[in-house]
Amino acid sequence: MTSFPFEIVGFDLDGTLLDSHGDLAHAVNHALSIEGRPAIPASAVRDLIGGGAKKMLAKALEVTGGSVAEARFDELHQSLLDFYEDNIAVETRLFPGGEAMLDGLAQRGVKLAVVTNKLERFAVKIFKDLGLTSRFYTVIGGDTLGPGRAKPRPDLLNLMLERAGGGRAAYVGDTTYDTGAAAAAGLPCVAVSFGFNDRPPLDLGAAAVIDHFDELIPALERIA
Template structure:
């Protein structure tokens, strides 16, 4: 499949551009230790990532991807604050780029595409990560999980990008690794690319209705019909 007339590319962050699990797991386990709770293996925490900091905190407190409905709200807020404090110190210690991410973004940016981050990660952490990994200059806009009242899978973040940049959903493409990205794009009337290597809680990304599914980030370039200069 080839996408035509795309000007704006919206990218999820965790599980799409970066593998942030090592630093998230470190910070979650530091939080659990501070609360005198048992820490978990990194691979277990990996299965909980993808729905924002608050949900990750609740899953850690529950010890399961299924959140305990009886969790005390005040205790959750305390735990979340502790987690965010630790993550602020660990935000880019072992976080790494997935293969071909930087070269692909550089190529897309050079080709004239407008690049945007749309993530459920709290906004305060996004630019420091992008800067540390040498990606900051590629993105003209960042929308975090706490930037607006709602976040993916709700389409609000995507609609906000369209309104802010003055573009239509049909000229945009959402690229992510989880069903939250695909569902948000569908609800925003936007086409999407699903990536198979990220955090989708063990579910096959092919089952969520993405316009195209790729195994390799570099495949995005081939999936786009290049922007052409207007002829006069």
Template sequence: MTSSPSPMVVFDLDGTLVDTAPDLAAALNFVLNREGLSTVSLPTARSMIGAGVRRMIERGLEHEDHPATADDVTRMMADFIDYYTAHIADESRPFEGLIEALDDLAVRGYRFAVCTNKLEALAKQLLDQLGLSPRFAAICGGDTFGVSKPDPAILLQTIARAGGRPESAIMVGDAGPDIGVARRASIPVIGVGFGYTEVPIAELKPDRVVAHMRELPEAVLALHASAMT
């Protein structure tokens, strides 16, 4: 007989595990300024995060009513990534209560993975610099499998790479792509109320909403208990 896999919690990164908005906003403003455009405020930049670098730049250009070709955006992406790579953890920090929540769940036998639309190399660099990488069995980005959220393949393949199974996994995220990928993969999902979304997380109808990371262990345990009944 083979033992069943450990239960798994799969996290989005930006706006869920780590408050990355200050450094992402700085990178966005760097490329906008190079185009002769105004900077965007941090609150505005927060609402542009979550669909990858290209989409964040496109949203920044739309905010400034500045037309750009696909080649323009590609060029700006390269500048964005160069700048962001050099400043990836200047101000980015784990959300309050994250470490304690992970410790609590780890003691209970849970394993963890990251499923983000961020480029995999950038996700790993950020988590390395914050000392968080060893906590995750897999760190997968929008370029890891050739698909991004809300395509369910990215979540299912992240779980597989981390050694888990969909039936014992829970997704945690802060925005529409996270709720969408979980629903499409038939995996329970917890929404965090402190992330980056233009639509209030409760309106996206996750199975649970937590307002602080201290609430996460109880929410995970409750979801798993309900799935077993």
């Protein structure tokens, strides 16, 4: 047992642990170019992220001229995924302070997990490419349990607990998908203000909000 108040800490991926908006923007704009749509600045793509690639693409199409037929959307979605898989960790990096924060939790005996709505194979590939795989006891994606079980449903967080063998847990995220899933799973959630927030950080419903990863360990101790 660890003296730290949480034995398990789970993290969302995009906009929480990793700043992935640059690589996601390139993939979205690749799909938009196929449809003859204008590119969206990477800074604006940040506001479209959350809920998975389909939601991101649908929002991008809406802001560049409107939706397309379902069959065409499926083609564009597949093109986006193919491009992203081939260019998944070109610009993606841990947010500032992330490495020291992960070290600090590991030194306290905490089991670390990733629970994301990104496809599992993409999440696994990103952490492998960035040399971070060994830090986490599990990486769970939005499709790990099949259709309809991604966040904000609690299913993926329940799987995180199951794979850890139980224990007191907290979750860290940046959107209402994360705070909603944590609430449904009965876990406290810390929100990061530097992520791809779909609401103002203080309105996400988190137990605490941090502005830098230096603040995470104290915040977890406080909310416990």
